Amino acid sequence: MSGIKTLGQFIIEKQADFSYAKGELSRLLRDIGIAAKIxxxxxxxxxxxxxxxxxxxxxxxxEGQKKLDIYANTQFISALTSGGECCIVATxxxxxxxxxxSPVSKNAKYIVxxxxxxxxxxxxxxxxxxxxxxxxxxxxxxxxxxLADVLQKGTEQVAAGYVIYGSSTMLVYTTGKGVNGFTLxxxxxxxxxxxPDMKIPQDGSIYSINEGNYVHFPEGVKKxxxxxxVHDAASNRPYTSRYIGSMVADIxxxxxxGGIYIYPTTASSPNGKLRLLYECNPMAFxxxxxxxxxxxxxxxxxxxxxxxxxxxxxxxIGSEKMVRMAEGMMAAEYVEKIATIQSA
Ligand code: AHG
Ligand code: MN
Ligand code: MN
Numbered sequence: 252m253s254g255i256k257t258l259g260q261f262i263i264e265k266q267a268d269f270s271y272a273k274g275e276l277s278r279l280l281r282d283i284g285i286a287a288k289i290x291x292x293x294x295x296x297x298x299x300x301x302x303x304x305x306x307x308x309x310x311x312x313x314e315g316q317k318k319l320d321i322y323a324n325t326q327f328i329s330a331l332t333s334g335g336e337c338c339i340v341a342t343x344x345x346x347x348x349x350x351x352x353s354p355v356s357k358n359a360k361y362i363v364x365x366x367x368x369x370x371x372x373x374x375x376x377x378x379x380x381x382x383x384x385x386x387x388x389x390x391x392x393x394x395x396x397x398l399a400d401v402l403q404k405g406t407e408q409v410a411a412g413y414v415i416y417g418s419s420t421m422l423v424y425t426t427g428k429g430v431n432g433f434t435l436x437x438x439x440x441x442x443x444x445x446x447p448d449m450k451i452p453q454d455g456s457i458y459s460i461n462e463g464n465y466v467h468f469p470e471g472v473k474k475x476x477x478x479x480x481v482h483d484a485a486s487n488r489p490y491t492s493r494y495i496g497s498m499v500a501d502i503x504x505x506x507x508x509g510g511i512y513i514y515p516t517t518a519s520s521p522n523g524k525l526r527l528l529y530e531c532n533p534m535a536f537x538x539x540x541x542x543x544x545x546x547x548x549x550x551x552x553x554x555x556x557x558x559x560x561x562x563x564x565x566x567x568i569g570s571e572k573m574v575r576m577a578e579g580m581m582a583a584e585y586v587e588k589i590a591t592i593q594s595a
Contacts, residue, residue: 282334370497381499405553455509471581523565
């Protein structure tokens with residue numbers, strides 16, 4: 252085993268860095284790692300057993316649920332319940348947050364927000380999917396934890412991560428001291444440190460956006476897309492367009508190669524499509540920790556005050572220079588809009 256560092260070993264080694272509740276947070280991360288392995292096993296045999304396709308149900312957001320959405324949701328809740336460190340799970344797949352009430356979780360200090368299966372429309376066609384999680388410390392000190400404990404700003408996250416079930420399975424996480432990536436070695440059933448101290452390039456040449464929605468995009472985003480498509484050898488343009496449709500996979504690629512991922516407001520999603528608590532916040536925390544940038548086009552994602560469990564946000568995330576350029580174009584559009592209103 253020399254030279255190999257497992258996720259479990261790494262977490263224990265790093266727990267001295269945690270300023271609070273060292274053992275508990277380590278155990279929570281371990282529980283998430285265990286559930287990820289179980290989900291990975293099922294994702295990998297998806298074509299062989301009756302787990303593909305629609306479950307015939309909808310989540311609160313009116314989106315059809317896949318059987319694997321429900322399976323992954325159950326696995327993560329169950330691992331977090333038996334682990335005993337989590338008092339509330341807020342998940343994409345449940346209308347309300349889930350209060351964990353088991354004898355072992357009586358004094359649990361943590362809240363987990365989770366997208367159990369991200370990009371689930373890709374599952375039936377063998378394309379990479381993921382899991383995204385965000386961890387907060389419970390704020391209230393007495394009674395049972397409440398919605399107010401869940402609705403914390405992204406800056407309050409103590410840890411966040413994602414799992415990508417791709418050509419290999421990886422778990423990437425941060426506790427606010429850089430980002431580390433672990434690849435699942437199926438022969439030993441362990442996540443092993445493969446990408447220590449991940450850094451996103453400051454600039455890149457990949458842009459990821461569902462361009463089919465072009466007509467519904469804000470002017471600033473349209474301008475940025477045109478900018479990305481102009482020939483300019485000095486800035487490596489035209490950029491390459493890559494869009495998988497699984498946020499985890501698109502951002503993971505951009506994290507390694509450099510790039511920008513945008514899901515802006517559109518006519519059908521006036522507040523953006525992606526969910527603040529379990530999609531935007533954790534990915535923003537990871538990307539910032541890797542040296543990148545994440546905003547809603549105007550404001551830092553991590554500083555948005557949440558007021559709803561399934562709140563949505565637009566997101567511009569990735570290499571710092573690219574995100575700043577797109578923000579500049581959004582701001583120009585905003586300034587033009589205000590000028591038009593004032594002159595009317
Ligand atoms: P989920 O499967 O958890 O609902 O998330 C899907 C999200 C995200 O992963 C992806 O980038 C985006 O929705 C794709 O949306 P479009 O199909 O509208 O591009
Ligand atoms: Mn998702
Ligand atoms: Mn999902």
